[in-house]
Amino acid sequence: MRNKIARFVIKQHKEKLGANETDILIRSASRSSSYAIRESKALGLTIKSISDRKIIERLPNGEIKIIRNLQQKKDTDKGLKKGMILCRK
Secondary structure (H helix, E strand, O other): OHHHHHHHHHHHHHHHHHHHHHHHHHHHHHHHHHHHHHHHHHHOOOEEEEEOOEEEEEOOOOOEEEEEEOOOOOOOOOOOOOOOOOOOO
16 A cells, blocks of 8 residues: 555656756746847847747847748648657657
C-alpha cells in the first residue's frame, strides 16, 4: 500500500514540475529578450523582429524600415509518410 501511494505522489510531483519548468522557461526567455532589446537600444544598435508577417528593422533613432513581407507557407502534404520522424516539442 505504501509503494502505491509513494508512486502516485511522485507521479503527480513530476507532472507539476514539468508544467513549472515550461512556465519558468517562458518567463526567462521573455525577460532575457527584453533585456537584450534595452541593451541594443542603449548601444545604438538596430533591432530586427517579425510582426504581422513582416520583417522589420527598428533603427536607434526610432525609424522603422520594412525589410520584406513573409508569405504563408501552404501545407500541401498532410499526413504521415513512411520513414518520417516524430518529435514532441
